[in-house]
Amino acid sequence: MGTTSMPHYDLVVIGSGPSGRAAAIQAGKLKRKVLVVDRKSKLGGVSVHTGTIPSKTLRETVLNLTGWRERHFYGRSYRVKDEIAADDLKTRLHMTLDYEVDILEHQFNRNYVETLDGLAKFVGDNEIEVSVDAGDKVRLTADKFLISTGTKTFRPDWVPFNRTTILDSDEFLEIDHLPRSLIVVGAGVIGVEYATMFSALDIRVTLIEPRDSFLDFIDHKTIQEFSHQITENGVDLRLGSPIEKVEDAEEHVEVTLKNGRHVRAEMLLFAAGRMGATDKLGLEAVGLETDHRGRIEVDRATYQTKVPHIYATGDVIGHPSLASTSMQQGRVAACHALDTPTLNESPWYPYGIYSVPEISTCGMSEEELIEREIPYEVGVARFRETSRGHIMGIEHGMLKMLVSLKTRRLLGVQIVGEGATELIHIGQAVMNLKGTVDYFIQNTFNYPTLAEAYKVAGLDAFNRMPIPEEFKVPRGKGKSASKK
Numbered sequence: 474m475g476t477t478s479m480p481h482y483d484l485v486v487i488g489s490g491p492s493g494r495a496a497a498i499q500a501g502k503l504k505r506k507v508l509v510v511d512r513k514s515k516l517g518g519v520s521v522h523t524g525t526i527p528s529k530t531l532r533e534t535v536l537n538l539t540g541w542r543e544r545h546f547y548g549r550s551y552r553v554k555d556e557i558a559a560d561d562l563k564t565r566l567h568m569t570l571d572y573e574v575d576i577l578e579h580q581f582n583r584n585y586v587e588t589l590d591g592l593a594k595f596v597g598d599n600e601i602e603v604s605v606d607a608g609d610k611v612r613l614t615a616d617k618f619l620i621s622t623g624t625k626t627f628r629p630d631w632v633p634f635n636r637t638t639i640l641d642s643d644e645f646l647e648i649d650h651l652p653r654s655l656i657v658v659g660a661g662v663i664g665v666e667y668a669t670m671f672s673a674l675d676i677r678v679t680l681i682e683p684r685d686s687f688l689d690f691i692d693h694k695t696i697q698e699f700s701h702q703i704t705e706n707g708v709d710l711r712l713g714s715p716i717e718k719v720e721d722a723e724e725h726v727e728v729t730l731k732n733g734r735h736v737r738a739e740m741l742l743f744a745a746g747r748m749g750a751t752d753k754l755g756l757e758a759v760g761l762e763t764d765h766r767g768r769i770e771v772d773r774a775t776y777q778t779k780v781p782h783i784y785a786t787g788d789v790i791g792h793p794s795l796a797s798t799s800m801q802q803g804r805v806a807a808c809h810a811l812d813t814p815t816l817n818e819s820p821w822y823p824y825g826i827y828s829v830p831e832i833s834t835c836g837m838s839e840e841e842l843i844e845r846e847i848p849y850e851v852g853v854a855r856f857r858e859t860s861r862g863h864i865m866g867i868e869h870g871m872l873k874m875l876v877s878l879k880t881r882r883l884l885g886v887q888i889v890g891e892g893a894t895e896l897i898h899i900g901q902a903v904m905n906l907k908g909t910v911d912y913f914i915q916n917t918f919n920y921p922t923l924a925e926a927y928k929v930a931g932l933d934a935f936n937r938m939p940i941p942e943e944f945k946v947p948r949g950k951g952k953s954a955s956k957k
Contacts (some may be wrong), residue, residue: 482508484810485601485615487593487754490518491525492787493621493870494577495803501584505715505811508613509581510603513590517570517577519623519788520881525796527646528663528828530569532670534562536829541673542891557674559650566646572798573880577786581659582873594755599782617810620769620778620785621803622754624747624794632658632743633721642667642744652676652739656728658716659745660687665703667742669829672707681728683745684712688826692793692838695873700867702830702889711736749789759783768793776806797824819942821904825894832867833897836885836904839876848878852934854909856890859929860921872926874900876934881941882911892923899927910934 486493494517500507505754511518511819516525536542540553554561573603581588591605596612601669603611605941626641636644638652642663653676657668660682668680680703688696704710711730719741726741749767759780763769769778776784788794802819808815826832827946829882842849856862856870870890876886886900903912913931918924919946 480506480613482506482587482613482615484508484617484619484807485510485593485613486619486621487511488518488600488621488623488750488787489577489588490623490787490799491804492619492799492806493518493619494580495498495596495800495830496619496621496786496807497586497803498580499804499807500811501586502582503807503813504585506587508587508589508615510589510591510593510601512592518621519625521582526569526573527566528666528670530566531562531646532666532827533888534565535670537899539673539675541829543866545868550836557651557824558649562651563647577760592752592753592819595758596755598759598780599828605938616782618783619803619806619810620751620754620783620789621787621799622789623697623748624767624788625750626743627746627748628743631718638720638726639721639741639743640741645742648740654737654738654740655679656681656726656736656741657727658719658741658743660710660712660745661687663747664742664802665826666746667744668708669703669706672703673829675707677709677738679709679711679738681711681714681716681736683713683715687712688832690824691826691832691834692873692885692887695832695834695838695841695889698871699785699828699832699943702912703828705869706829719798719864738901746895747789747899751789758835775809776802777809782810791824793824795822795824797825808901819905820899821954823897823901824892825897827894830890831893832886832889833893834885835897835901836883838885838887842875842884847884849884850876850878850934850937852876852930852932852937854926854929854933856923856926859923859925861923861925863923865891870923872896872930874913874927874930874934876910876938878938881911881938883908883910883912897925898925 484500484507486497486509487696488511489511497507497509527883538554540551544551578753591603593601593603596602600614605611616691626643646869655671657664657680660680669680672678714730720727725737728736741774751763751767769789771778771785771790776786778785786806787799821836823835852874854872856867873887876887883903888896910931913927914935918928
């Protein structure tokens with residue numbers, strides 16, 4: 474085993490997911506010497522290989538091949554491709570992943586970001602050791618470090634994973650056949666996305682969540698609307714059912730619930746949680762600790778850990794665990810680490826869940842407004858009430874906005890339905906610019922569009938609220954003017 478040395482860097486980024494990538498490119502644009510350390514097979518991180526990009530690519534492939542969006546017109550039996558196989562899904566998936574990695578390598582090259590393939594481990598305050606090919610170890614030093622190692626799947630001992638019929642969410646992307654029935658354990662973002670996606674393939678799906686509720690960070694009434702839609706689409710939603718046992722019965726997988734019920738299926742996807750990928754970083758060498766889920770605590774304004782020259786961003790620091798927010802975190806951390814001024818992060822960011830149907834939210838929920846004792850009014854629009862929705866054959870879909878009764882400002886938007894993750898940005902812009910419900914009344918939207926739902930919801934809220942003084946016409950104004 475050989476030992477070599479490498480030069481000193483201004484910033485070393487461990488992990489090349491969305492936050493690590495953004496931080497490294499930002500440092501490169503600032504003309505600093507920066508290095509990204511990651512495994513060769515994982516350039517781009519979880520986001521590119523097993524998370525954001527793969528699941529969204531699969532979703533689009535499923536909706537296209539099944540003709541899902543056209544079934545309102547042509548019936549539930551309508552399909553673009555009669556026989557859909559696992560290879561149909563994986564072909565497009567691998568093309569997309571190869572493209573993403575190619576783009577990332579180009580961005581690094583263009584911004585003079587160096588890369589090193591290997592596993593990094595802290596061995597001193599400003600020194601790491603990287604295990605590279607052929608057992609060699611490379612030691613290097615840096616002024617600042619950024620940990621953006623992301624997460625890995627949670628695999629409890631009581632689940633008999635076998636890589637064929639009982640799989641975690643990483644393994645699930647490489648299935649060699651589509652099952653006739655599927656059990657998904659865990660109604661978090663990943664579980665909900667895959668459960669609804671495979672239901673759209675007309676696969677019988679049972680979604681098990683041990684707790685009595687799911688996706689609790691989203692407005693409760695929005696989740697009620699979503700639950701209604703996915704059960705109507707064929708997902709068997711089992712809430713409040715803790716699991717007693719998971720059995721590999723060869724011909725099928727059997728789950729025994731503590732309430733005595735049994736669920737059988739050809740395949741099981743275990744998607745109940747993820748852990749911070751920090752166990753091999755040697756954090757003890759620099760005096761850093763993690764919580765029980767392997768996550769690192771940081772100052773949320775700068776993303777510094779308790780060790781000032783070490784930063785952490787992305788999923789490894791926990792909520793909100795979004796690729797979009799992670800990229801912003803990476804930029805902020807890099808700028809702070811390299812003593813460069815940067816704009817503060819916006820307080821209102823959108824949350825997108827790429828299920829079938831999509832969910833996207835921005836701002837506060839009704840529960841938050843009630844808890845903070847903020848008087849509010851609600852405006853609701855149904856997509857089927859818009860001409861565009863009818864043209865597209867959308868039977869369901871809802872946009873809800875929450876408006877302050879005191880200031881008339883828009884405080885929150887929740888959307889369930891086609892295009893939710895795109896539409897949410899209109900509400901996000903209005904909130905960040907401190908706009909009011911009056912914006913939607915006074916402005917014209919393209920017709921026909923789904924965005925017109927904002928106008929409908931705005932009018933719905935406006936008509937329930939006291940009329941502002943500037944909108945009132947003084948009585949007798951016309952008469953007095955004519956006398957003069």
